[in-house]
Amino acid sequence: MRLEKDLLGEREVPADVYYGIHTLRAIENFPLSGYKVSVVLIKAIALIKKAAAEVNAELGYLPNDKAHAIALAADEVMDGQWEEQFVVDALQGGAGTSTNMNVNEVLANRAIEFLGGQRGNYSLIHPLNHVNMHQSTNDVYPTALRIAAIWLLKPLSDGCAALQEALQAKEAEFAGIIKVGRTEMQDAVPVMLGQEFSAYASAIARDRWRLYKVEERLRQVGLGGTAIGTGLNADKKYLFMVNERVRQYAGVGVARAENMIDVIQNADVFVEVSGLLKALAVNLGKMAHDFRLMSSGPCAGLGEIRLPERQAGSSIMPGKVNPIIPEAVNQTVFHVMASDMAIAMAAQSGQLELNPFMPLIAHHLLESLTILKNTVKVVNEFCVQGITAEVERCQNLLHNSQVSVTALVPHIGYDLASKVARRAMEGKITVRQAAIELAVLSEQQLDAILDPRAMTRPGIAGARK
Structure with missing residues (x-):
């Protein structure tokens, strides 16, 4: 175990983990869903940390060796390493601060190793002063x-x-x-x-x-x-x-x-x-x-x-x-x-x-x-x-249905077409047979009007060209 401090006091953190006291408290505070924070989100945060470290070095706010170590650690996270170190529940208070600190601590401790130090030696790389420089969770x-x-x-x-x-x-x-x-x-x-x-x-x-x-x-x-x-x-x-x-x-x-x-x-x-x-x-x-x-x-x-x-x-x-x-x-x-x-x-x-x-x-x-x-x-x-x-099956269902009766409406009107539909349904016969029985149109006219393929296109089926 290693001893770490924060605003609220001291806590022992397992020596073999890259996260620190802020993450430890988040683990304890948010045993809620069991959902892990999206790996894609973690990689995006690591990318931002790398960019921030490099820019801060170029502006003279961060020594080059520290910035380089942070960038190397971020590269590893972006490549999919250390996923087991991101342990905070996806549902958490603090607008994402716990996830941000989880990333800050992992990158800090990995960067410390790149500089030859031991995890938790934040005098080399500090999660807030260095990794989070010029940033906020917000x-x-x-x-x-x-x-x-x-x-x-x-x-x-x-x-x-x-x-x-x-x-x-x-x-x-x-x-x-x-x-x-x-x-x-x-x-x-x-x-x-x-x-x-x-x-x-x-x-x-x-x-x-x-x-x-x-x-x-x-x-x-x-x-x-x-x-x-x-x-x-x-x-x-x-x-x-x-x-x-x-x-x-x-x-x-x-x-x-x-x-x-x-x-x-x-x-x-x-x-x-x-x-x-x-x-x-x-x-x-x-x-x-x-x-x-x-x-x-x-x-x-x-x-x-x-x-x-x-x-x-x-x-x-x-x-x-x-x-x-x-x-x-x-x-x-x-x-x-x-x-x-x-x-x-x-x-x-x-x-x-x-x-x-x-x-x-x-x-x-x-x-x-x-x-x-x-x-x-x-x-x-x-x-x-x-x-x-x-x-x-499609053909049989179509043949035994009354769907073609709609095509008769422009030719004989809605009311008479309804009678044809009712006759076909009650007699269990086709629309064509019902229309012939009721003598609404000639067979030749019915053949032109009741062509089902014509009914799948715009226009009036059976209308004279």
């Missing part, structure tokens, strides 16, 4: 969250693009398959199966575009604003130089916000991003519901499409295969939508110059980005790409 944490979110947005957007392409491929594959279109779970009018998939593709295309554009909203950061955005205790040159260095290392176009007080106290940008994630979740969930419905049965349900068989579906019913991928998708989107509500509540609950609930926002936002990235990949590769059409 400007570092939200900046890191913005960077982490941008990093995760890119693969999600790419995944949406791949899913869109897969849906468009099915649109082309199913272009000639006509089936019953339904509204409010009731037979409506004919539609091409390909047309249904085109609608899914269009929805995902909108999501892809939204996510691509929202990155711009995350680029304005308050790094250098320190406690509340006024920049107290930070050199003016540092303010400009550190943002440039962070932009270089992060590979994203972050820039100092014109109003740093705004970006430190207000979290609405995260609500905006979360709202777009919720929109994607809604579209994925609706599509998954449709897949389950259209593949239902397969004998006693709709059975219009067949989903890839991924695993046996029952421990008691032999031969049963369930729509497990759409079911899993539905659950992930429910989770994302619940997270969106938590983010909104946390964002509006901030007071005055700071939002103390940033850890909750960070946890849910980065988790939603990760979940959706995985969900989009799974639904694409394990479901959409392997969907096949049950062509004969």
Whole structure:
């Protein structure tokens, strides 16, 4: 064990860990969820610490050997080392201070080793005086969250693009398959199966575009604003130089916000991003519901499409295969939508110059980005790409329905068309047979009007050219 001190007194810290007394107290104070702080967020914070150390050395505030040691330690964290040292619960009081201090202490103690010292010898490298120089949790944490979110947005957007392409491929594959279109779970009018998939593709295309554009909203950061955005205790040159260095290392176009007080106290940008994630979740969930419905049965349900068989579906019913991928998708989107509500509540609950609930926002936002990235990949590769059409089933359901009766309305009026529909339903006959019995039009006219393919295009079916 090693003895460390802070404002509240002395504590023994295990000798073999890189974190220190501030992290130890956070472990004790926040045994809440068991969720770990996002690795992506930790890496973004380490990146900021590296940039700050280098800039502070260039400005003469930090000796070069200390800055170099901190930068080396940060590089290790950014490369994925020492993940087991970041032990603070994701849900914590203090607006992220415990996570910031966890990173400060790990980097300090690792940097001390690079200088030949023993962990805990903060006369060599101090977590606050050196690693946290010219910083506050209040400007570092939200900046890191913005960077982490941008990093995760890119693969999600790419995944949406791949899913869109897969849906468009099915649109082309199913272009000639006509089936019953339904509204409010009731037979409506004919539609091409390909047309249904085109609608899914269009929805995902909108999501892809939204996510691509929202990155711009995350680029304005308050790094250098320190406690509340006024920049107290930070050199003016540092303010400009550190943002440039962070932009270089992060590979994203972050820039100092014109109003740093705004970006430190207000979290609405995260609500905006979360709202777009919720929109994607809604579209994925609706599509998954449709897949389950259209593949239902397969004998006693709709059975219009067949989903890839991924695993046996029952421990008691032999031969049963369930729509497990759409079911899993539905659950992930429910989770994302619940997270969106938590983010909104946390964002509006901030007071005055700071939002103390940033850890909750960070946890849910980065988790939603990760979940959706995985969900989009799974639904694409394990479901959409392997969907096949049950062509004969689609044809039989269409033939035995009354959906073509709508095409008669422009020719005989709504009331008479309703009589035809009622006669077909009661007599269990086709619309064409019912129309012939009621002598509403000639057989030749009916043949032209009741062509189901003509009903899937704009215009009046059977109208004279």
